[in-house]
Amino acid sequence: TQLLEQSPQFLSIQEGENLTVYCNSSSVFSSLQWYRQEPGEGPVLLVTVVTGGEVKKLKRLTFQFGDARKDSSLHITAAQPGDTGLYLCAGDTGGFKTIFGAGTRLFVKA
C-alpha cells in the first residue's frame, strides 16, 4: 500500500516565522502536488513537481521534490495569517489515482 506521510500534523506559529512541512513516502511518484484547503471548501492546487530535485517557488512558498521522487517539502517564509489552512500533499501514482497525505494544519497568529 502506498502511503504519504506528512509532518507535522499541526503547526501553530506567529506571523513572520518560517516553517517547513514534509511529505515522505517509500514509493516513487510520477509527480507530486501540494494543495491548500480552507475550512468548508475544496482543496486548491498550489503546485506540481515532476522532476527529481525540482524546486519551485510561489511567492513566499518554496516547494522541493526529492531526488528520488519519494518525498517533498514545502517551506513558507515569513508566514502570514492568510497562510492559515490545511496543506495537503498528493502523489500521482501514474495509475489514474492520487494518494493524499494526512495533511498539515497550519495556524498563523497575527
Place this chain on the structure above:
Amino acid sequence: GAVVSQHPSWVICKSGTSVKIECRSLDFQATTMFWYRQFPKQSLMLMATSNEGSKATYEQGVEKDKFLINHASLTLSTLTVTSAHPEDSSFYICSAPRGAHSSYEQYFGPGTRLTVT
C-alpha cells in the same frame, strides 16, 4: 473562477432518507471524476472513481449499494447516499482531473457538507 461545482453546498436530512449530491465540470469535459469524503480535521479519503458511461470503481470498504454513483454525461457525476445514517455525516468533495490520462492535478469542487439527524 470555479471549474468544478457541487450542489448542494450543505444538506441536512433525516436518518433513513437518501440524499443526492451533484458534481459538475464547468467549461470542460470530465470522463472521470473522483468522490472523496473528509471527516473533521482529517485528510481526504477516496471513496470511488466515477467513469462516464460505465460503472464506478469503489475503494475497499466503501459500500457501492449505499453510495450510488452515476456519471451519465461528460460534465455531471452524482453521488447518492442511500438510507443515510448519522455516521454518514461528513464533508463530501468531488474532483475532476485536469489531464485526460491521469489524475495528475485535480480541480476540486467546493464540497458538500452532509448532516444526518
